[in-house]
Amino acid sequence: MSPIVDLYSVCKYHNYNFSYTNQFYSARTELPNEIDEDDSIRGMSGGEISDDVSIEEYDPECEDADLDEEVVLPSVMVGTITGITIRTTVQIRLRDRSRNIASRTLLLPLSARRQTPYPEKDVSGFVKRSLLNLQETGRLGVIQSSDLTNRLVTSCGSILANSSPSVVKQGWAIRPPKGKMYGAKYIKLYTGEILEIFVCGEKNTSEKLGPSRMLEKLKVKYPNRFNLPSENDIRGEVSRLIQSRKRKQAVEIGTNSDSLTPNKRYRMPTDYASFLKKLVEDDPSILPASAVAKFRAQFPDSASGASTDQVSYKVSSLKQQAKRKRAFQSPIRDE
Known part of the structure; x- marks a missing residue:
């Protein structure tokens, strides 16, 4: 709390003539270094009251003082005997403690407020109203729990009647032929392109690519395809091409x-x-x-x-x- 000051003591200290007025002055409360503690007086702030300071005292040295000159008050003043109080701007603001306020709840912004969960009663009511609305509009059919089993059996029967399940034969699983594997193979779709890359590598050694590089080249050429052959499939195709290159055509000589x-x-x-x-x-x-x-x-x-x-x-x-x-x-x- 800012102290309440004695305006007369301050004016006397600065050699100004002082006369009582009902005017209120507002200033920051900070004592100058030159004011001695003995000059302070006790007031509402608890300061000491000096015996030699009174409002009736008159200083003859201040007769020639210019009364029109603006009085510059110090930043801090302590004590009061004149009834004139000087308060700071912070003290003038309205105080919540001195006002009768019903609620002191501070409203937070919407982004910072915590979402209050809906009561269980409101949730159940919302669900019932939604189901009733769906039933009235014909978008939802409501049946009794006792009829649920009959409905499910009827639905399953209609599904099985319209579908033709595949017949599974008894016995061991059929092994794939030699050199074949289960699953779809897409190497035949790209045999021509693999052959083209292989021939380029034969003509120019610097352009020779391995299976992994061939697969990367296919991915760059077809970025949106998901049926590209695997690296092992390309390796098998390259091996087949190498073996075919080693075989030389037979010389057709003779009747047979x-x-x-x-x-x-x-x-x-x-x-x-x-x-x-x-x-x-x-x-x-x-x-x-x-x-x-x-x-x-x-x-x-x-x-x-x-x-x-x-x-x-x-x-x-x-x-x-x-x-x-x-x-x-x-x-x-x-x-």
């Missing part, structure tokens, strides 16, 4: 060229093979060079159909077959 396989690139005509086989059977130790000479004498026009290396390879193969056959048919000698 339909029986050629990718592993057997050349098949000698039947009359050439029969003549060489007879030579080996007649002379198992015949040299390939002697067999080539006899073969050329028998077939002068065979240079285009069978080269010297092919004839020599055929003779050596027939000699090895005859040797294994004799070793298998010969009886085991007892030592």
Whole structure:
């Protein structure tokens, strides 16, 4: 609480002539450093009252003082004997304690207020009114609890009558074929694009991509698709392409060229093979060079159909077959 000051003491201290008025002054309460504690007087603030200070005292030194000059009051003044009180602006405000206020509840903003839960009575009433409204508008059918079982049985019967459940056979589960797996495979949808990436890698080594990089490239090309093949599926397709590149096409030579396989690139005509086989059977130790000479004498026009290396390879193969056959048919000698 701010102290109440003695206006006369203050004016005397500052050498001003003082006359009593009913005017109220408002100032901040702060004593100047020059005021001695003995000059303070006891008033409502509890200050000491000085004996030598009175409202009737007159200072002759203040006769020539200019009464029109504005009096500058100090920031703090203590005590009162004149009945003139000087209060601060904070003291002038209305005080709740001195006023008869019915409620002191401070209203918080809506954002800070706590949501008060609805009473149970209000909730049940709202539910009943909502159900009644739905029933009146025809959007909700209300049945008794005793009829609930019959309704459910009837609904289930109608659903089963209109549906055709799949028949499950007894026995073991069917295994997928060799090399196949359960579930859908989408690798066939992207075989052409994987082949294109693979061919680019064959032509330029710097563009060669692995299965994971191929999958990333497909994701960039088709960002909204969910049927992209997995990395393992792409790896299997790449392995298949590599194996197909290793296989060389068979050379179709001879009348029985339909029986050629990718592993057997050349098949000698039947009359050439029969003549060489007879030579080996007649002379198992015949040299390939002697067999080539006899073969050329028998077939002068065979240079285009069978080269010297092919004839020599055929003779050596027939000699090895005859040797294994004799070793298998010969009886085991007892030592």
